[in-house]
Amino acid sequence: MPEQTTQPTAEGRTNPTPWVPEPDFDAALIEEAAKKSGLVWLSPAGLSAKADATRPNGPQAVWHVWHDGAVTVVAGGTEQPLPLWAVPGRVVEVAMRSKDQGGRLISFLSQVELIVPGTPEWGAAAEALHAERLNLAEGDKYQQRWAAESALLRMRPLGGAVAPDGGSGAARPLPTPATTLGRMPKMIGGLPREQEKTQARKKKKTR
Template sequence: MERTTTPAEDFLDRALLEEAAKKSGLLWVRPEGVPNGRALWHAWHDGAVVVVGDGGEQPLHGLAAGGRAEVTVRSKDKGGRLTGWLADVTELAPRSEAWQGAVEELKSKRLNAPDTDTIGDRWARECRVLRLEPAGALTERPGAMPDGSHAAVPMPTGATTRRPIPAGLPKLLLGRRKG
């Protein structure tokens, strides 16, 4: 059931969305039809979130132009979910005016880049720059959060926690004390 909002609520929701996206270093993105989301670093540019990925950057599994994605932004100070929305995904054409603006914003957010001076050229050759534009009202906001945890089930692994050491091991390692 979609909630009805007043123009003032729409304005405040949009301000919350924009401010949260600008301040948070990470957001969670779950493409439509994909069971789990993933954390992505991003930038806010021209009314939307922009991300760069694939090639030598973060993987953008499942995000495709013309698709939709569920975006969740965490609070910068507490780290918990702050807001969420549905986004329309578009791919920006390399070296277009929109791409250039997005890349300038993304370059300022990219930490420890191996090729800071030529990163735009590498992104144009190897990567995709996607724009995630909010579509509709917020799906999560303070006072209207879902009840579930949204935690993903850990992947199966053969790794285990440490087991107790065998009772005789200390005697073997330290030897018998001669008295």
């Protein structure tokens, strides 16, 4: 990070000038964030802070790898789904979160690009994705399957980072039938420590 410089004022004093990122600062931050995070959030360009996950244009999380200077994903078939607006040729906003704090760290615009099966680029991208793909069956002929039923897509940053538009970037959780109702399950090995203390105090009062 460059040091702050000073410039003279009308009164002769010096004030530190605002720090301006170097030209490659955004690119380096995008690459670092993409390598550290296994997920990115896609949304139509300009709608990341105005949509939620319950709407068709809401942000959607996808797993990816950072390969050849781009966010690279495999989708379709038995792999992860992608929204209809995240097709080759469309411009999307790619958001990444901070691994330490969990909040949105940086976003960038990208035009979705299809990697053509049978090309050296496709083979290299498939190998990079396979290295990070979880729960693949042993002996799975993933390259044949991906070429037949899935698509390999990449999203290179178009310019620098997208300035936050005032939204938090938080997405509303999708509706789910999973819930915890009724009595809590019985604890194995006795009551939790706080409940034990409460019962002990009640016993003292009754004596």
